[in-house]
Amino acid sequence: MSTATYTVTGMTCGHCVNAVTEEVEQVAGVTAVDVQLDSGLVTVTSESPVDVALIKDAVEEAGYELKP
DSSP states (O other): OEEEEEEEEOOOSHHHHHHHHHHHHTSTTEEEEEEOTTTOEEEEEESSOOOHHHHHHHHHHTTOEEOO
8 A cells, every 4th residue: 555645726715625635546556545625735646656747637637636
C-alpha cells in the first residue's frame, strides 16, 4: 500500500469534494480517496505509488488545481 497527500485549490463546497473524489478514484491503482474541504488536502491510497501527473490530470478534469 502507498499513501500520498496533495493540496487542491478552488474547492468551495461538497459538490467540489465529490467531483475531485470521483475523478481521482478513476485513476488506475487508486483504492481510496479522502478529500478535506477545509484544508484542501486530498489523501490518495493506492496499491503502489501513483504518478503525480495522473493525479494532477484527474484533479484538473474535475475543474480544480493541484498545488505543486
